[in-house]
Amino acid sequence: MILTGFPRNANVPCLWYQRILQSIMDKGNPRELWEYILTQIELSISSANFNTWFRNSFIVKIGEDGVIYIGVPSQFFKDWYLKKFHSLLLKIARDVSYEFRNIEYLIVKDEHRKIQKETKNVRGVMELPLDEFYINKSDSLNPRYTFDTFVIGSFNTLAHTAAQAALARPGITYNPLFVYGDTGRGKTHLIQAIGNQFKKQYPGRKVFYLTSEKFAVDYTDSVQAGTANRFKDKYRQYDLLIMDDVQFLSKKDKTQEELFHLFNTLHDTNKQIIFSSDRAPSAIPDIAERLKGRLASGMAVDISEPDTESRMAIVQKKAASHGIMLSPEVIEYVATAMSGSIRELEGMVNSIICHAQVKGSAPDIAEVRQSLRSFTRPQKNISVKNVVDKVAEYYGIDEESIYEKTRRREVVRPRQVIMYLLREDFSISYPTIGTKLGGRDHTTVIHSCEKIKREVLVDNDLLKEIQNIRSLLV
Amino acid sequence: MNISIEKKEFVEAVHKSARFAEKKTGTLPALSSILIIASGDGIKMRATNLETGIDLKLNGKVISDGVVAIPATILQQIASSLTHEGTIVLEHTGDTLSLKSGMGKSTIKTVAYDDFPSIPFPENPKNRMVIPGVLLRSLFTSIASCASSSTIRPELSSLYLSVEGNILTAVATDSFRLAEKKIPLSNKGTQGKFLIPAKNALEIAQALPDEDIIMSFDEHQCAFVGDMGMIVSRLTNATYPDYRQIIPKESIVEAIVLRKDFEQALKRTTIFSDSFQKIRISFDSKKNTLSFFARNPDIGESSEIIPAHISGSALDLSFNYRYLSAVLSLTTTESISLTAAGIGRPIIIKGITDTSLLYLVSPMNQ
Numbered sequence: 001m002i003l004t005g006f007p008r009n010a011n012v013p014c015l016w017y018q019r020i021l022q023s024i025m026d027k028g029n030p031r032e033l034w035e036y037i038l039t040q041i042e043l044s045i046s047s048a049n050f051n052t053w054f055r056n057s058f059i060v061k062i063g064e065d066g067v068i069y070i071g072v073p074s075q076f077f078k079d080w081y082l083k084k085f086h087s088l089l090l091k092i093a094r095d096v097s098y099e100f101r102n103i104e105y106l107i108v109k110d111e112h113r114k115i116q117k118e119t120k121n122v123r124g125v126m127e128l129p130l131d132e133f134y135i136n137k138s139d140s141l142n143p144r145y146t147f148d149t150f151v152i153g154s155f156n157t158l159a160h161t162a163a164q165a166a167l168a169r170p171g172i173t174y175n176p177l178f179v180y181g182d183t184g185r186g187k188t189h190l191i192q193a194i195g196n197q198f199k200k201q202y203p204g205r206k207v208f209y210l211t212s213e214k215f216a217v218d219y220t221d222s223v224q225a226g227t228a229n230r231f232k233d234k235y236r237q238y239d240l241l242i243m244d245d246v247q248f249l250s251k252k253d254k255t256q257e258e259l260f261h262l263f264n265t266l267h268d269t270n271k272q273i274i275f276s277s278d279r280a281p282s283a284i285p286d287i288a289e290r291l292k293g294r295l296a297s298g299m300a301v302d303i304s305e306p307d308t309e310s311r312m313a314i315v316q317k318k319a320a321s322h323g324i325m326l327s328p329e330v331i332e333y334v335a336t337a338m339s340g341s342i343r344e345l346e347g348m349v350n351s352i353i354c355h356a357q358v359k360g361s362a363p364d365i366a367e368v369r370q371s372l373r374s375f376t377r378p379q380k381n382i383s384v385k386n387v388v389d390k391v392a393e394y395y396g397i398d399e400e401s402i403y404e405k406t407r408r409r410e411v412v413r414p415r416q417v418i419m420y421l422l423r424e425d426f427s428i429s430y431p432t433i434g435t436k437l438g439g440r441d442h443t444t445v446i447h448s449c450e451k452i453k454r455e456v457l458v459d460n461d462l463l464k465e466i467q468n469i470r471s472l473l474v
Numbered sequence: 475m476n477i478s479i480e481k482k483e484f485v486e487a488v489h490k491s492a493r494f495a496e497k498k499t500g501t502l503p504a505l506s507s508i509l510i511i512a513s514g515d516g517i518k519m520r521a522t523n524l525e526t527g528i529d530l531k532l533n534g535k536v537i538s539d540g541v542v543a544i545p546a547t548i549l550q551q552i553a554s555s556l557t558h559e560g561t562i563v564l565e566h567t568g569d570t571l572s573l574k575s576g577m578g579k580s581t582i583k584t585v586a587y588d589d590f591p592s593i594p595f596p597e598n599p600k601n602r603m604v605i606p607g608v609l610l611r612s613l614f615t616s617i618a619s620c621a622s623s624s625t626i627r628p629e630l631s632s633l634y635l636s637v638e639g640n641i642l643t644a645v646a647t648d649s650f651r652l653a654e655k656k657i658p659l660s661n662k663g664t665q666g667k668f669l670i671p672a673k674n675a676l677e678i679a680q681a682l683p684d685e686d687i688i689m690s691f692d693e694h695q696c697a698f699v700g701d702m703g704m705i706v707s708r709l710t711n712a713t714y715p716d717y718r719q720i721i722p723k724e725s726i727v728e729a730i731v732l733r734k735d736f737e738q739a740l741k742r743t744t745i746f747s748d749s750f751q752k753i754r755i756s757f758d759s760k761k762n763t764l765s766f767f768a769r770n771p772d773i774g775e776s777s778e779i780i781p782a783h784i785s786g787s788a789l790d791l792s793f794n795y796r797y798l799s800a801v802l803s804l805t806t807t808e809s810i811s812l813t814a815a816g817i818g819r820p821i822i823i824k825g826i827t828d829t830s831l832l833y834l835v836s837p838m839n840q
Contacts, residue, residue, distance in 0.1 A: 048501060048502045048503065049502055049589060051501065052501045052502040052524070073708075074524065074525070074594075074708040075594035075596075075706075076522065076524045076525075076591055076708070079591070080591045083592060
């Protein structure tokens with residue numbers, strides 16, 4: 001019971017306590033409602049009675065018509081509840097809410113009751129989904145990465161097709177398959193998806209996924225321990241070897257040599273090999289020529305920057321996988337707010353999802369702007385006039401006055417803020433800022449920027465103002 | 475309350491109902507008590523542990539009505555120490571009950587009876603059948619020992635009772651061996667099946683009378699009603715495994731032996747069984763013998779050969795001896811048959827003239 005140490009058999013229930021319990025309780029949740037009812041019952045009957053009759057009962061469900069179904073172990077209980085506790089239970093339930101119309105008793109299976117006890121109180125999906133971090137020990141593949149969750153767009157069609165072809169005839173069509181592209185483009189997702197699909201398609205064959213860094217560490221460890229032979233054997237047994245981020249092998253000559261031999265063995269026995277890197281094989285610096293040639297000998301495909309449509313698709317898919325439907329404008333906003341990495345895009349979606357879970361509804365465009373403030377860097381091609389307009393509007397002053405030579409206090413501060421923003425966020429040169437804002441000297445601009453920069457550190461209000469303005473600017 | 479009862483009647487009733495009282499401490503005091511009720515309907519004794527319950531009718535004289543609850547253990551101790559024949563007078567005054575037997579008198583403190591639960595009867599006992607109490611008692615006591623004693627799988631620690639046509643089938647298994655017993659019903663009862671916890675069945679068996687009783691049940695509860703009163707039990711709410719599936723349909727060898735031979739050979743071989751309680755049985759079709767062999771590295775080894783009628787091919791199987799000897803308490807026939815279906819498959823043991831019993835034992839790994 002949650003009420004340890006509370007006086008049992010107290011005839012007068014403590015009202016303040018009851019209130020607090022009532023207010024923190026989620027009355028739609030059977031478990032919490034039952035806990036509350038128990039605490040109330042415990043006060044009004046003897047502990048032997050309580051232990052005998054209430055230990056093994058629970059609320060099975062709360063019907064939509066306001067009927068609470070209480071699960072009890074046997075007919076004895078059912079009869080006794082009806083005879084002795086029915087009115088008490090009903091009174092307590094009614095105190096919680098008038099929605100509860102009646103209480104009915106069900107005799108339920110033993111196992112059923114136990115499972116109920118173990119299930120934890122989960123409101124929505126607020127808990128961190130731990131299964132995402134699950135990694136298969138034997139092949140170190142993360143089952144989360146599958147082709148089902150892989151968004152195909154024009155930027156990665158080629159890579160995807162090559163992957164499918166390699167899967168259809170592993171070791172023969174494209175061996176090795178070399179996937180390259182900038183960070184956060186989905187290389188790891190693609191190659192792990194190949195691994196997971198391979199496992200599904202060819203049960204019994206062995207897959208292994210590792211990063212080049214792990215390979216290097218493994219090699220040095222084995223040299224140190226004098227078990228280099230075992231190291232060789234270990235990697236030669238796989239039917240599909242996936243190595244991520246091979247560019248990190250540059251300058252590690254011995255490891256490269258080892259990979260070279262491993263490559264030859266696997267390639268000769270028609271075992272599929274898949275590599276990924278952030279650049280094309282020929283562009284990887286400090287890597288032996290013979291290895292470079294072999295890396296490029298199969299198929300080298302690159303994943304380019306995702307286009308806007310693909311990014312929108314990614315945002316939508318990611319949000320949908322968490323059960324949240326975003327409005328089209330939100331999707332478009334998120335997809336265009338930042339260029340480049342899909343990883344950062346995922347980060348943004350996660351942040352939206354988190355906000356949505358806390359609030360319990362899908363966020364609208366304004367909320368998304370607010371919550372993504374930290375992610376977005378204002379676009380660089382914004383016009384100075386635009387900034388001036390927004391800031392003037394924010395401070396409620398006439399925009400013309402910004403360009404004038406006035407030194408009124410209410411104008412000076414916004415003008416300084418504008419200069420600061422233009423410099424910090426848009427990297428416009430000091431002289432240009434000066435000219436654009438009514439032909440001021442560049443030293444004036446430097447002074448203003450420095451001043452705001454200093455004040456932002458100590459003045460929280462100013463910091464907040466600037467943040468708000470930034471969110472207006474995007 | 476004021477009643478007088480024959481001593482014999484009283485002692486029997488106390489012993490019967492005390493079984494049904496709660497033995498664990500720390501529960502409701504009323505649950506570990508026997509409730510004595512005197513009213514216009516006569517005298518009744520009630521006890522329940524919320525799993526099973528009993529409501530016994532007693533023959534006696536009611537002088538004045540009333541209800542009283544007495545701790546079952548106290549009442550049981552008193553009942554077994556009563557020596558004086560004749561009538562017993564129970565009188566309730568204040569919070570004590572005075573019990574007069576012959577020249578002796580004891581006053582017992584009573585327990586508050588408000589908390590004593592009602593004994594539930596099946597809600598809509600449509601399923602009912604009449605069965606001699608003595609048959610049901612022997613059914614329960616014989617096969618209940620074959621049910622699992624662990625509570626992990628409630629269905630295995632229960633007896634499976636089913637009525638098909640006018641045959642009542644009772645099954646108990648602990649997944650190593652299985653006993654199935656069939657008894658014919660004189661009149662066709664309603665068809666149906668239920669699972670009763672084996673522990674409860676044993677307690678009920680002790681309290682069943684010899685005469686015909688009405689057995690009725692619904693989804694959660696069963697009741698046995700007769701002239702003596704009513705006994706109820708909770709039923710196990712689970713599905714019983716499809717046991718017929720594991721009974722081998724074909725056989726490769728069958729041995730028919732005298733029960734006496736089997737019992738003695740088993741008894742002696744058992745002495746030499748190892749820590750796994752393993753003994754080996756060999757069917758020898760050429761010599762027409764059944765041999766028992768056991769070896770314990772600490773004690774020694776022993777082999778017994780008994781004459782048997784063997785039809786089929788030779789076969790060696792090892793068993794836990796306890797599972798073999800259990801069959802002896804299930805049937806009383808002079809000779810028994812052992813039917814084996816092959817290595818690693820269970821054997822079926824039956825009484826030769828006893829068609830009601832089927833006993834199945836799984837062999838141990840060789």
